[in-house]
Amino acid sequence: MGKKKSVVLITLITIVIAVFCAISAIPSFALKNSVKIWTPAAAQYDLATEFGGGYYTHYYPEGVISKLEYDAVLEEKSGDPTALEEYEKSYERHGGIYLSTEEDDNVLRWNNQKNAYEITDEFKASFEEVSRSVAKSYAAMGYSAFRVSVQDDYSLFIEIPASAKNAGTALQYFSYTGEFNLTDGTTKYFPEEEEKVSSCFKGFSVKSSQGNSFIKISLTKAGVKKVAEITETISSGTLYFNIGDNSVLSLSVSGKVKAEDKALYISAADSATASVLCTALNSALRLGDPSVQLKKATSSDVGNYAPVFGKNQRTLFFVAVLLILLVSLIVPIVLYKGYGVAMAFSTMLYFGVAAFCFAFITESVFEVSVASAIVFVLGLFTHIFLSARAFKAIKKEVAQGKTVESSVKAGHKKSLLTAVDICSVAFGVSAFFAVGSTALKTVAIQAVICFGLTAFAALLFTRMMNYLLLSCAKDKYKFFRFVREDDDDE
Amino acid sequence: MSKLLNKTVGKWKIWSIVLGVVLLLGIVLGCALGYQKTATTGDMKTLTVRVESYTTADGEKEVRSIIDGALKKAGIKEKYVAEGNASGGKVREFIFVFAKKTSDQKLSVAEQAVQEKIDAAKANSESNLFDAFIYVAVNDSHSIRTVAKGFVWRAILGASLAIVASFVYVLFRYKWRVAVPFAVNSVLSLLSAMSLVVICRIPASQSVCGAYLVALVFSMICSLVSFAHIKEAEKAGETQGKTAKEIVCEFVPVKGILGFGAVLAGAILILACFLMRSYGAFLFGTLVSLIGVAFVSVIWLPSVYAVWKNFADKKFAKKNPFAYEGKQKKQNADEGVKGEN
Numbered sequence: 001m002g003k004k005k006s007v008v009l010i011t012l013i014t015i016v017i018a019v020f021c022a023i024s025a026i027p028s029f030a031l032k033n034s035v036k037i038w039t040p041a042a043a044q045y046d047l048a049t050e051f052g053g054g055y056y057t058h059y060y061p062e063g064v065i066s067k068l069e070y071d072a073v074l075e076e077k078s079g080d081p082t083a084l085e086e087y088e089k090s091y092e093r094h095g096g097i098y099l100s101t102e103e104d105d106n107v108l109r110w111n112n113q114k115n116a117y118e119i120t121d122e123f124k125a126s127f128e129e130v131s132r133s134v135a136k137s138y139a140a141m142g143y144s145a146f147r148v149s150v151q152d153d154y155s156l157f158i159e160i161p162a163s164a165k166n167a168g169t170a171l172q173y174f175s176y177t178g179e180f181n182l183t184d185g186t187t188k189y190f191p192e193e194e195e196k197v198s199s200c201f202k203g204f205s206v207k208s209s210q211g212n213s214f215i216k217i218s219l220t221k222a223g224v225k226k227v228a229e230i231t232e233t234i235s236s237g238t239l240y241f242n243i244g245d246n247s248v249l250s251l252s253v254s255g256k257v258k259a260e261d262k263a264l265y266i267s268a269a270d271s272a273t274a275s276v277l278c279t280a281l282n283s284a285l286r287l288g289d290p291s292v293q294l295k296k297a298t299s300s301d302v303g304n305y306a307p308v309f310g311k312n313q314r315t316l317f318f319v320a321v322l323l324i325l326l327v328s329l330i331v332p333i334v335l336y337k338g339y340g341v342a343m344a345f346s347t348m349l350y351f352g353v354a355a356f357c358f359a360f361i362t363e364s365v366f367e368v369s370v371a372s373a374i375v376f377v378l379g380l381f382t383h384i385f386l387s388a389r390a391f392k393a394i395k396k397e398v399a400q401g402k403t404v405e406s407s408v409k410a411g412h413k414k415s416l417l418t419a420v421d422i423c424s425v426a427f428g429v430s431a432f433f434a435v436g437s438t439a440l441k442t443v444a445i446q447a448v449i450c451f452g453l454t455a456f457a458a459l460l461f462t463r464m465m466n467y468l469l470l471s472c473a474k475d476k477y478k479f480f481r482f483v484r485e486d487d488d489d490e
Numbered sequence: 491m492s493k494l495l496n497k498t499v500g501k502w503k504i505w506s507i508v509l510g511v512v513l514l515l516g517i518v519l520g521c522a523l524g525y526q527k528t529a530t531t532g533d534m535k536t537l538t539v540r541v542e543s544y545t546t547a548d549g550e551k552e553v554r555s556i557i558d559g560a561l562k563k564a565g566i567k568e569k570y571v572a573e574g575n576a577s578g579g580k581v582r583e584f585i586f587v588f589a590k591k592t593s594d595q596k597l598s599v600a601e602q603a604v605q606e607k608i609d610a611a612k613a614n615s616e617s618n619l620f621d622a623f624i625y626v627a628v629n630d631s632h633s634i635r636t637v638a639k640g641f642v643w644r645a646i647l648g649a650s651l652a653i654v655a656s657f658v659y660v661l662f663r664y665k666w667r668v669a670v671p672f673a674v675n676s677v678l679s680l681l682s683a684m685s686l687v688v689i690c691r692i693p694a695s696q697s698v699c700g701a702y703l704v705a706l707v708f709s710m711i712c713s714l715v716s717f718a719h720i721k722e723a724e725k726a727g728e729t730q731g732k733t734a735k736e737i738v739c740e741f742v743p744v745k746g747i748l749g750f751g752a753v754l755a756g757a758i759l760i761l762a763c764f765l766m767r768s769y770g771a772f773l774f775g776t777l778v779s780l781i782g783v784a785f786v787s788v789i790w791l792p793s794v795y796a797v798w799k800n801f802a803d804k805k806f807a808k809k810n811p812f813a814y815e816g817k818q819k820k821q822n823a824d825e826g827v828k829g830e831n
Contacts, residue, residue: 048697049530050768056574067627068540075623096538096629135635142638145695147531149631157631159530303576303583308530309768320764324757370761370769371700374776377757378704382711385750418718421663425656425714426707432652433703436645438638443700444648447707 006471013465017345020352024359025322041359042318046163048369049145051314053306055167059134059156059175061127061292063105065091066155070098092117095152106291107154119154126292127154130177133287134158134294137174140279144367144439156294163365165272168302173280175297178244179289180281182230184237189230197285200226204278204285206271213271215249215278217241217264224259231257243284246296248277271364321373325351328380336391338479342465343387346457350380350450357449371443379426379450386422386458390415395482404476412463423455495739495792502793509682509790512782516685528693528771529569531636533590535597535628537561537568539604541582542623549618550582552611557584560603564596594630601628637696645699649706653677656710660717667802668717671795672710679709679786683779690778693771701772705779708754712787716742716795734799738792751784 024041031038046052058066070091077084091098092108099107101117108117134156135148143160151157158174160167180197182190191197200223207214219227231239234253241249249266251257257264268274307313328347332340354376358368394411398404430447433440473479498505527533539557541550561568566588574583588597605626611619653676661669683705687694723729723741732740755777762773 056572068538068625071625071627072542072623096627131634136639139635139637139639145530145697146636146638147633148635149534149633151629151631157629300577300581303574303581305572305574305585307768308570308572308587313765313768316764317761320761324760369697369700370765370772371697371704373761374704374758375700378707378754381750381753381757385711385746389746414722418715421659421714421718422711425659425710428655428659429652429707429710430703432655433645433648435648435651436699437641439696440641440645440648440699440703443697443703447703451707 003472006468010465010468010472013345013468017348017352020356021348024352024355041356044359045368046365047314048163048367049161049307050309050369051307051317052162053304053308054145054159054161055164055171055302055304056157056159057171057175057297057302058151059158059294059297060097061107061123061130061154061294063100063102063107063123064154065098065100067093067096067098094119094154097152097155099154122291123154126290130287130290130292130294131156133283134174136286137279137283138170140282141170141275142438144365144369144442161367162304163367165365166270166276168299169273170276170279171302172297172299173248173276174283175294176243176246176248176280176284177287177290177292177294178242178246178284180284181242181244183240183242184234185240189233190226197288199223201285204281206268206274206278207265208271213268213274214265215268215274217259217266219259219262219264221262224262227259227264228256231255241281243280244293248281317370317373321376324377325380328384332384332387336388337481338469338473339387339391339394339466342462342469343384345465346383346387346462347380349461350383350453350457354379354450354453358446361445361449365442366445367439367442368446369439369443371439372446375443375447375450379447379454382422382426382451383454383457383462386415386419386454387462389418390458390462391480394480398477398480398482404470404480404482408466408470416459419458423451423458426451427455491736491740492742492744494744494788495742498789499735499738499793499796502790502797505785505790505793509678509786512685512689513678513681516681516688520685520688523688523691525688525694525698526691527633527636528695529587531633531695532693533632534569535588535590535592535594535630537586537588537597537601537604538627538629539584539586539608540625540627541584542580542625545582545622546618549622552618553584553608553624556607556611557586557604560600560607561586563603564600566592566596566600590630597628601626641696649680649702652706653680660714664717664721667799667806668721671791671798672713672717675713675787675791676706676710678790679783680706682782682786686778686782687775690775692775692778694775695772697772698775701776701779704776705783708751708780709783709787711750712747712783713791715747716787716792719743734796734803737799738796742792744788747788748784751780751788755780 022040026038026040028037028039028043030036060066073087074084077087090101092101099117099119101108103109106120107123109120111118131148131150138146138148138158138160141160141164143164145161147157147159149157158171160170164170179191180201181188190200200220202218202220202223205216205218207216231253232255236254239251239253240247241251251264251266268277325347329344332343332347334340336343358366358372390412393415394407397407397410402410427448430444430451433444434448435441436444470476470479477484537557539553541553545553568586568588570587572585572587574585575581576583608619608624608626611617612622612624614620653673656676657669657673660672664672680702683702687698687701719741720729720737723737729737729741758773758777758780762770762777765773
């Protein structure tokens with residue numbers, strides 16, 4: 001290829017790579033004469049908990065309050081000694097929580113022999129069942145990192161990552177405990193006495209169609225009949241699907257509803273919301289009507305916390321990755337000179353496209369964490385390793401007395417198959433790991449992106465850039481920093 | 491010829507025993523104790539200070555300094571602090587998280603000290619916390635769920651499919667004589683990485699599977715590069731008259747593989763320097779996994795492959811007695827056996 005053509009192509013390629021890198025990494029700034037702010041791809045990552053923080057809440061059963069709430073009420077009643085004394089008598093301290101001594105709450109029972117309150121067995125057993133059900137609900141949501149803890153034996157502390165979609169909805173809805181029932185807002189239609197919920201409802205699942213999300217309610221034969229009966233009775237209004245007294249789903253009714261294929265479909269705002277509602281309803285079907293009911297968590301009970309190891313961890317993360325990138329650019333140039341420049345072009349393309357893909361490859365949560373960085377680094381170093389092998393092969397050919405052009409051809413040919421093997425295996429292994437869930441699935445998909453780019457860089461792009469740069473080089477031996485063997489005939 | 495391989499190849503029994511001990515220890519400890527949980531997934535004790543009113547930044551600083559002073563005096567150190575906002579910022583919570591084994595008595599002393607200092611600040615009209623609503627509580631938490639539904643079996647399924655698929659690929663490319671040691675190396679590398687993380691009691695969460703993915707891919711790259719070099723040498727006729735041990739020592743590119751591993755380890759150390767607080771355990775776990783993989787791929791595999799190659803070449807020669815390659819492989823294999831005897 002002629003020098004001029006090569007220069008033009010190199011310039012165009014440099015511009016494309018610069019654009020990708022700029023989209024990915026140029027820090028935020030306000031746009032001139034506009035309220036809009038330029039935000040790079042890197043600022044739009046869904047970040048792991050360590051970088052992005054998370055949400056948390058507490059679940060307390062009826063008859064249990066936190067020490068914080070107890071102290072607050074105590075402070076309010078401090079002006080009325082009688083009320084204060086009565087309030088103090090109505091609760092017994094248990095670690096960092098207070099348990100109600102009222103008989104109606106069925107939490108504590110007075111033991112005459114021990115002359116002290118003891119926790120009822122029914123409360124213990126029911127709370128354990130409820131806490132396991134709540135834990136299962138959060139486990140079903142596919143969060144990359146979460147924790148459901150039993151705090152002071154009889155309350156729950158929940159933490160989920162900040163990247164979780166509809167985190168507030170999940171934290172509120174999973175506190176709903178009680179019997180699954182159908183009402184029109186005033187009258188309860190199902191289940192009636194001696195009716196079992198499981199005899200009519202099989203479960204709830206999320207379905208998507210043409211970009212819209214739906215909740216599929218799977219019914220039994222008896223369930224289809226029951227729904228038809230209820231909707232005929234309501235005739236015009238709304239049918240509510242409740243957990244205890246809390247409405248979760250609603251279906252507009254204007255006459256008898258016949259569930260085709262034993263299923264009803266209700267549209268949802270999005271798949272994340274649908275997932276939360278289905279999980280909450282399935283939990284209610286599974287749990288039934290426990291004797292211990294959790295207090296309903298509201299939006300004011302949900303807190304968000306900053307990254308626990310410091311807000312600067314995210315910045316340090318990007319600095320570390322950029323430092324590794326800088327070393328990956330400089331070292332090959334120092335070692336391989338002109339060929340190192342070709343490798344540097346590949347490195348920048350790899351970085352720009354990978355950083356872009358990590359932000360925009362999917363609309364669902366695609367967390368970036370240190371595992372993502374390690375996978376990114378492995379892909380980057382694999383491309384450099386394979387390119388270095390190709391350089392070694394070219395050097396071997398030159399040492400046999402061949403010209404640079406034919407050595408490049410031969411060297412690339414000899415190193416090609418091994419590079420194909422390594423890229424294929426790395427890509428394939430990553431693709432199969434995408435069978436995993438949550439954090440592993442995300443890292444596997446990121447690995448697929450990285451090894452795909454590695455294959456492109458090592459098998460195609462570096463070789464192409466080397467060809468273009470070599471076309472512009474005056475001394476092809478100096479380009480590779482090869483020592484030309486003296487011609488004995490001269 | 492590699493000096494390292496000259497020393498290590500031929501001692502396959504010793505390396506196999508070492509590997510076996512590591513795997514056995516990993517399995518026993520894993521079954522008995524499981525993984526060590528991280529600070530953000532394990533059991534904990536917490537000291538929570540809730541400020542139920544709008545405060546200034548100075549007020550928050552004062553709360554933090556009261557708590558830090560009380561903890562220092564009580565002689566306890568938190569693992570981390572979660573600074574929470576609730577009720578649209580009206581409620582501010584400082585959740586100090588401590589290890590489960592932290593003394594209840596010391597925590598109680600700290601709680602009392604914080605309460606007293608805060609009560610004094612609330613009563614002081616010149617304090618930033620004058621008349622504020624601030625409450626203190628100590629809680630003991632036991633984590634009951636931190637792993638997503640189906641995470642473990644899907645991870646095992648993914649790893650199994652990955653190894654089987656790569657085995658099939660290598661079988662087509664390099665035939666069974668290479669595919670079998672490749673697959674065995676991959677499985678043992680993965681298991682050794684997992685065992686070392688368990689043995690070293692490195693805190694691990696769901697994200698450790700990302701480290702195992704990296705370790706597995708790295709081990710496959712190492713073994714593929716080794717087999718590719720040997721295959722190229724065989725094609726070029728450079729292995730004629732050489733025993734399996736000599737072939738392995740001369741043609742496995744140990745420097746290149748160790749260099750690649752060292753550069754990867756260097757990058758992990760750079761990340762660790764910047765992110766020790768948040769990801770120190772994970773990065774250390776990744777490093778330890780890579781060390782395990784390096785042992786299996788650079789020490790164990792070449793020494794076992796030298797023995798396997800003799801066996802495989804003999805088998806190949808038996809099936810192809812009249813082929814030149816078959817005769818050559820038989821000759822090399824016999825010379826290899828004589829040398830070992």
